[in-house]
Amino acid sequence: MRLPIIDADGHVFEPFDMWIERLPEQYHDRAWRRERAEDGTEQILFYGHPTTMEWTVGTLCTPGGLAEGGRLDIDLDTEVDRGVDDPVRRIELMDEQGIAVSVLFPTMTLGLDDIPEVDFRNAYARAYNDWICEFCAEDPIRLRWAGVIPLADLEFALAEAERVLAAGATTVMLSPIPTPSGQTLGSAELDAFWSMMETAGVPVVVHASNPGSPSLRIHKLLKNRAQWQMGVPFQLQIGIMYVIDGGVLERHPDLEVGFFEGDVGWLPHWLGRLDETYQKMALVVDVPVRSAVEQFKAQCVISGEPADSGLGATVALIGAENLLWASDWPHQDGAWPDPIALLRDRPDLTSEQKRSIFVDSPARFYRIDLDEVMAHLGEGWSRSAAIPS
8 A cells, every 4th residue: 555645846847839839929039948059959048048057958857867877968858757748647657656646836937036027927927827737637636736926016926826726726836036126025015915825725835946046146156056055945045034034924824835945954043043133133123923933833834855964853843744745856956866765764753754744744734635635546545554665
């Protein structure tokens, strides 16, 4: 019998032709495009200009693709598992991996908030949301999706959030990086959005986006590696600080927020430092009623690399109920080679904690009806099954 593991953060790869098919014609010249140079090498264009990726999108969509033994030139069309853009194959792959439910996030749309034109950004989000909704319609119980919501245009954000929730989105995804207009996730002007999510009872996911975002001002030391080293966790640290320090959780006590794909081991230090600065600077800051740790434990979850050396310490602080397992499949920097084994084999967690992280915590956060899932899966799956070996 197999445990109904929930992948809290899996990914798809948006087909290049999808942008031309779904974006209004006036944006075709700046949409993502893939071309071949005369020597056959891949060239990815955005806004009509070549990007500076040091590897192909096929390598990007291959777990371990940049590790020793990987390649920089993996071909998306012939060498990548079609589960990246084919929902039928994705369900087959989940069966092979032992995953009951996947909550899916984008790949090329993760950098949405770096697009300077608000109208293009909005059209881009809408195009992706339509495509992923249709993708998950293949099996809406096992394939769940996050609607992508840019916040620079609040009127659009509210309308698009209402639209994707009506279409069946399990959650909505925000970028942790401040918008070009100077808003942060803690800005009071965004309260209408937080109120909508709170009233709807829908969790919000703040997902790490482009680690090379100009908003982070991280220079390309050691090429792109430094951006992944620094930019990914730094984004979530920024997001958590603004949500807590901006008073979002205090103003919206029934809101739940997840912070995804930026590792987890740094969280005890970051929350502890927030509380320390409240104490040391009480004369110049608004000290919250609840500590940062208390707010996070009551209203937040985090997900990241299951091999993170600090994961055990984070569970000790916030509890296994506030940490979700994620594969990050198919990204090259995701959990690899076996994302389930990386958590299963940890000696610093109990079986009960692992079961919570694999199944109960993501089910609670995402409001997934496990009875419905089990009835849909049929024989071979059991909530009382042992942790997979």
